[in-house]
Amino acid sequence: MKTLTPSTPVRWALASLSLSMLMPSLDTSIxxxxxxxxxxxxxxxxxxxQWIVLAYLLAITTLIVSVGRLGDLVGRKRLLLSGIVIFTLASLACGLAPSLVWLVAARxxxxxxxxxxxxxxxxxxADTVPKAxxxxxxxxxGTMSAMGTTLGPxxxxxxxxxFGWQTIFLVNVPLGVLNFVLAxxxxxxxxPVARRSGFDFPGTLLLALTLGAYALAMTLGHWGLLLVAGVGxxxxxxxxxxxxxPLIKLAMFRERGLSASLAMSALVSTVMMSTLVVGPFYLSGTLGLNAALVGLTLSVGPLVAALGGVPAGRLVDRFGAQRMTMFGLATLALGAVVLAIMPAGFGVPGYVVPIAVITASYALFQAANNSLxxxxVSADQRGVIAGLLSLSRNLGLITGASAMxxxxxxxxxxVTFAVAAGLIVLALAIALRTKNLNSSPSLVGAELARDSGVSGNKISN
Structure with missing residues (x-):
């Protein structure tokens, strides 16, 4: 099958989107x-x-769905440009922070x-590249996200x-200026869409408080906050x-395709976080590696994700998103099972090989599931649904860090990776039950478009 080559304007647009993914991913771990x-x-x-890290992650988790919806209402380009400016100026404020309180607020x-x-x-x-x-x-x-997380530390x-601690934040300023110009x-x-509804401020506040309570409960172990999150x-x-x-039209969750994809994303992200949490302790405690070798070994997984993202996307284009979702989940489960039964006597290779399989499978799953x-999806709902995808991933990461x-x-x-394998098998069962997985998002788009009074067809910007 012939591989389509992006035109020059599309390449520059993708360069801007890549920077918009790289910069926040880099600051997640830097x-x-x-x-x-x-x-x-x-x-x-x-x-x-620790609040320097936590304040940043909490803001993303609590606001990502709301800002996605806001982009649908006021215009995605306009809001993205505003987001780049906010991120860049806040990075400058972080670098100039005279105190911890100032730095946490800026973060x-x-x-x-x-x-x-x-x-x-x-x-x-969907507005930038051809559907194929x-x-x-x-x-x-996905590659940019992995590169940012990998390069951060x-x-x-x-x-x-x-050059001093200030430069870890000030490095974003020239990147932000370049990104703004490209975008x-x-x-x-x-x-403009045919009709614009109002912004749901009560729903936005309730969702932010609920997600904030859940994230704090998982991160700090304050389980009373988990009850608050449930009530919220x-x-x-x-x-x-x-x-x-509404901020989120509940009707969309009646379509099995979208609900299944969000659930699978959360489950897979929970498992991926377990590799990051467990790996350092296993390598240093069980295998007896020193800090340098632990760091080198742990870099294998993110490196595979960074190198595998684009090839994974091409496989999705060639063989179809539904098929590659299933294949990615199956190989993820295989990698987790191997880690669960692999004797410690196999040493570093016994850890690295299944981790490489898991990470490559994750890259394939992410590309396929996001495409699916x-x-x-109708143009007036892409922002909120993309926000839900990111939220499901973040909640999985938060849950995995605590629970796993x-x-x-x-x-x-x-036992940890036996549980991880079980979670992936559950995700695979969800995918198998959703027989029309590849068509459900379109149905969601059509239904939401009917609800909002606009066409379900793609609006070309």
């Missing part, structure tokens, strides 16, 4: 390695400087910009040691069901 240095520089306790604002960029980048794909290249574009964005350590010049212009979720559903302009959801970490602490490596 401060992690430097927390001890930041604690010393700002004369703060370690538990306090929260930076998280707002990151949420806008992450939600709308995926939503822009959707998988390749999703794979490229090492780049942060290098900048801190050579302004190369991304398709907004066009119930109230949010009650409000949305009665709203004339976003292809055919607790499983490992109490039961060890084998």
């Amino acid at each position: 401060a992690n390695a430097g927390l001890p240095t930041l604690a010393q520089a700002l004369d703060a306790a370690f538990q306090d400087v 929260a604002v930076q998280g707002l910009g990151a949420a806008i960029m992450l939600a709308l980048t995926v939503a822009f794909v 290249q959707t998988g390749s574009a999703m794979g490229l964005l 090492s780049l942060g350590g290098l900048l801190m040691s050579g 302004y010049r190369c991304l398709p212009a907004d066009r 979720g119930g109230v949010f559903l009650w409000v949305e069901a009665r709203s004339t302009s 959801v976003m292809t055919g 970490g607790a499983v490992f602490a109490g039961n060890g490596m084998r």
